[in-house]
Amino acid sequence: MGWFKRIKEGIRTPTTEKKETPEGLWYKCPKCSAVIPQEDFTEKFCVCDCGYHDKIDSATYFKILFDDNKFKELDANLTSGDPLNFTDTKKYVDRIKTTQKNTNLKDAVRTAVGKVDKQNLVIACMDFNFIGGSMGSVVGEKIARAIDYSIKNKIPFLMISKSGGARMMEAAFSLMQMAKTSAKLTLLAKAKIPYISLLTDPTTGGVTASYAMLGDINIAEPGALIAFAGPRVVKETIGKELPKGFQTSEFVLEHGFLDFIVSRDELKEKISFTLKYFNN
Amino acid sequence: MPVYLDFEEPIQILEEQLEEHLKLQDEKGVDTSKIIKEIQKKIKDTRKELYSNLTPWQRVQVSRHPERPYTLAYIKHITDGNFIELHGDRTVKDDKAMVGGFGMIEGHSVMLIGQQKGINTKMRQYRNFGMPNPEGYRKALRLMKLAEKFNKPVICFVDTPGAFPGLEAEERGQGEAIARNLFEMAQLQVPIIVVIIGEGASGGALGIGVGDKVFMMENTWYSVISPESCSSILWRSWDFKEQAAAALKLTSTDMLENKLVDGIIKEPVGGAHAAPKEAFDLVKKEILKHLPKLVEMDKDKLVEKRINKFCSMGVVVEK
Ligand SMILES: [Zn+2]
Numbered sequence: 001m002g003w004f005k006r007i008k009e010g011i012r013t014p015t016t017e018k019k020e021t022p023e024g025l026w027y028k029c030p031k032c033s034a035v036i037p038q039e040d041f042t043e044k045f046c047v048c049d050c051g052y053h054d055k056i057d058s059a060t061y062f063k064i065l066f067d068d069n070k071f072k073e074l075d076a077n078l079t080s081g082d083p084l085n086f087t088d089t090k091k092y093v094d095r096i097k098t099t100q101k102n103t104n105l106k107d108a109v110r111t112a113v114g115k116v117d118k119q120n121l122v123i124a125c126m127d128f129n130f131i132g133g134s135m136g137s138v139v140g141e142k143i144a145r146a147i148d149y150s151i152k153n154k155i156p157f158l159m160i161s162k163s164g165g166a167r168m169m170e171a172a173f174s175l176m177q178m179a180k181t182s183a184k185l186t187l188l189a190k191a192k193i194p195y196i197s198l199l200t201d202p203t204t205g206g207v208t209a210s211y212a213m214l215g216d217i218n219i220a221e222p223g224a225l226i227a228f229a230g231p232r233v234v235k236e237t238i239g240k241e242l243p244k245g246f247q248t249s250e251f252v253l254e255h256g257f258l259d260f261i262v263s264r265d266e267l268k269e270k271i272s273f274t275l276k277y278f279n280n
Numbered sequence: 281m282p283v284y285l286d287f288e289e290p291i292q293i294l295e296e297q298l299e300e301h302l303k304l305q306d307e308k309g310v311d312t313s314k315i316i317k318e319i320q321k322k323i324k325d326t327r328k329e330l331y332s333n334l335t336p337w338q339r340v341q342v343s344r345h346p347e348r349p350y351t352l353a354y355i356k357h358i359t360d361g362n363f364i365e366l367h368g369d370r371t372v373k374d375d376k377a378m379v380g381g382f383g384m385i386e387g388h389s390v391m392l393i394g395q396q397k398g399i400n401t402k403m404r405q406y407r408n409f410g411m412p413n414p415e416g417y418r419k420a421l422r423l424m425k426l427a428e429k430f431n432k433p434v435i436c437f438v439d440t441p442g443a444f445p446g447l448e449a450e451e452r453g454q455g456e457a458i459a460r461n462l463f464e465m466a467q468l469q470v471p472i473i474v475v476i477i478g479e480g481a482s483g484g485a486l487g488i489g490v491g492d493k494v495f496m497m498e499n500t501w502y503s504v505i506s507p508e509s510c511s512s513i514l515w516r517s518w519d520f521k522e523q524a525a526a527a528l529k530l531t532s533t534d535m536l537e538n539k540l541v542d543g544i545i546k547e548p549v550g551g552a553h554a555a556p557k558e559a560f561d562l563v564k565k566e567i568l569k570h571l572p573k574l575v576e577m578d579k580d581k582l583v584e585k586r587i588n589k590f591c592s593m594g595v596v597v598e599k
Contacts, residue, residue: 081595083538084529088514137594144591166482166504168514171528172540175482175504176593179490182462183587190467206504208455209443209483214463228455228483229445237445247450257453 027054031223047264053221055201056264058110058125061160065123065268071114074122075145079106080138083173092169095131103129107138108163111146113155117272119279122150125160126207134167135207140177143211147184156194156275161212165205178210185214194278196271199226199249199258217259217274220249221267226258285341287330294323327550334499336534337525340507342499343478344441347553349560350410351379351394351437354477357560358567359383363392366426369418372452377408377444378416378488380423382432385564388571391427393420393488394437397478410479411444414457417487421461424468433471433575435567436488441506443484458487465490466587471574473567475545476500476532477552492586493570496532497563498547502540503530540593 025038032050045064046054063069079096086092100106108130113122124146126133143159150157166174188195197215199208201224208228212218220226227234227247235242245251249261262270284292298319301312334342342348355363363383367374380393395412398404412420420436427434443454465472465488474491480502496502505513507525512518529535532544545566552559574582 077599079597079599081597083595084527086527088520088524088527089516137596140594141596168505168510168528170595171503171505171530172535172538173594175486176540176590178459178483178486179462179466179590180593182459183466183490183590186463186467187587206483209458209487210462211459213453213456213459226455227450228443228458229450233445234447234450238447242447246447255451255453257456 045264051222051263053201053223053264055128055162057129058105058127058160061125062110062112062114062123064264065116065121065158065271066112066114067116067118071112071123074111074113074149075142076106076110078138078142080136080170083137084169084171086169086171088169095169099130103127105130107142108133108135108167109139109142111142111149113149113153116268116275119272119275120153120155121158121271121275122146122153122155123158123160126162128162128164128202131167133163133207134165134174135163135177136167136170136174137177139167140174140180143181144184147181147188150193151188151191154191154193156196156278157188158196158198158271159211159215160198160200161203161207162200163203163205163207163212165207175206178206181211182214185211189216194275196274198262198267199252200224202226204228204230213257218257219260219262219270220252220258222249222261222263224249226252283346285338285345287334287338287341290326290330291323294319294326298323324549327554331549331551335522335526336501336528336531337507337522339499339531340479340501340525342551343501345551345553348478349552349556350397350399351439351477352396353556354437354475354560354563355379355381355383355392355394357557358385358564359392366423367419369415369422371418372415375408375412375416375419376406377410377412377440378420380420382427385435385571386568388575389430389432390571391423391432391434392437393423393434394477395440395484395488397439408444410440411442412440412484412487413444413446413449414452414454417443417454417457417461420488421464424465424472428468428470431470433473433571434468436472436474436491438474438476438480438485438489438502439478440481440484441479442481443487458483461487462490466590467583469579469583471571471577471582472586473570473574475563475567476502476541477563479506481506490586490590492574492582492589493543494541495543495545495566496535496541497545497552497559498532499551500532501525501530502532502535503528 027041029048031052111124199220365381379396397410398407472491474494476496507521510524511520535541548555548558
């Protein structure tokens with residue numbers, strides 16, 4: 001990330017809202033190298049003037065989408081078990097505890113229901129900060145329950161994916177979340193409730209190979225990495241440099257797997273229009 | 281020349297001894313029958329001993345044994361040769377790493393599908409080492425839908441080191457292809473029996489693995505990642521594959537214990553490759569045990585039960 005200490009003293013007056021971000025920080029865009037005060041960047045939902053979309057968390061997506069940032073969170077208290085008693089260089093339970101403490105999140109997805117331009121919507125949004133947005137039992141279960149909620153209350157479902165794939169520390173349990181979420185989506189489909197899948201940077205592995213690709217419409221933010229196998233693995237497989245733009249949203253759109261690309265500043269408008277279309 | 285896995289060294293030594301004694305008897309007329317019998321017994325005992333105490337990593341090794349039978353061998357024996365292979369996904373091409381077609385098992389018409397590995401160096405390449413491209417998954421789905429149309433059960437044999445991570449695979453939507461199969465298999469209106477006969481690596485395996493009954497053969501593995509890749513990612517070194525294999529709980533025993541599969545199919549002592557015919561018969565017997573019951577089930581119930589089974593997988597804590 002392009003974080004570095006501010007060199008010169010700034011002259012801006014911090015407002016109460018601006019106090020949320022640490023003072024004295026600037027953002028450097030990895031794409032165009034522009035240097036922007038962090039507060040300004042945050043206010044623009046982390047989109048640079050050049051169009052670069054940096055990662056944002058579920059809280060920010062909820063803020064962007066839900067009217068007046070009002071929503072009811074679902075199953076907020078689900079946390080991970082440790083079914084395999086997994087230990088690599090660290091115990092999985094410790095990794096979870098540390099991550100929970102550092103991120104103030106329970107796991108890598110949050111689900112909520114609220115209104116988007118006065119239209120009901122259930123949103124499941126992944127948090128990349130939580131072990132790379134990896135999909136384990138909690139992610140699978142919360143998505144499954146959010147879909148149940150959609151079906152029960154006849155409310156459209158939006159999935160915002162942002163994930164490195166399955167969570168290795170839950171091994172086959174995490175693998176089966178792919179089957180689980182996909183199976184649940186068939187019930188949503190049978191109930192004829194719209195499912196919008198938004199793929200953001202990055203969406204890879206088991207998430208791409210399950211719910212992320214199963215939307216009635218699949219949409220993505222610009223420039224997101226969207227892949228089954230990550231670029232490093234593909235590069236090793238073919239033993240050649242990858243073509244420019246490989247596995248970006250634009251590439252995936254061009255190959256027929258996305259309906260459209262939507263920038264963050266138009267996200268609410270486009271989602272709202274889509275809902276209006278389906279709800280009419 | 282037989283292929284020995286590293287832990288099979290004691291067997292190798294004994295078999296070499298046996299060879300020498302047989303030669304002695306043949307060429308020099310020395311009567312070694314008594315000692316030959318002893319060695320033969322020792323080989324049998326040693327094999328049994330070794331194979332009843334396999335570590336998870338050793339099981340992974342057995343699952344990849346180059347002489348292990350692959351999907352088409354199972355299909356051939358289970359259908360007694362009553363099988364017609366069908367090709368192509370009707371969109372891009374025919375994927376040689378995924379095979380399928382219809383066949384008869386003791387009077388039942390079934391659709392048989394599976395990843396196929398090559399039996400020698402040349403064929404391994406031809407079969408892309410059992411790593412399907414998206415068109416492989418789409419071919420599998422086409423065959424499943426064909427089976428559904430004519431109300432025939434589906435039997436899937438899983439044996440893959442993973443879906444192919446190539447450039448064209450990405451271009452043609454490997455992720456979408458697997459996702460689509462998970463979605464469609466969940467709702468397929470005919471019974472699906474899945475047998476893991478070798479490697480069950482991640483989404484590439486699950487892509488044909490959503491079944492009413494999912495069985496693992498004794499010496500196979502099934503998980504979200506291979507022990508080697510897990511070692512390289514979590515331990516940041518390739519040297520922890522044994523630990524990773526143990527940590528992933530990827531053996532048939534662990535998977536059954538965690539209720540992520542429905543049963544284990546025993547293998548002959550020394551693994552499926554030691555006595556393939558016996559292995560085929562054991563798989564056939566298990567399939568025939570479940571097929572009639574599944575066929576008789578009400579379709580809505582069947583699908584509901586399948587969906588509920590996968591939806592109950594996962595361990596969460598609710599505070
Ligand atoms: Zn920029």
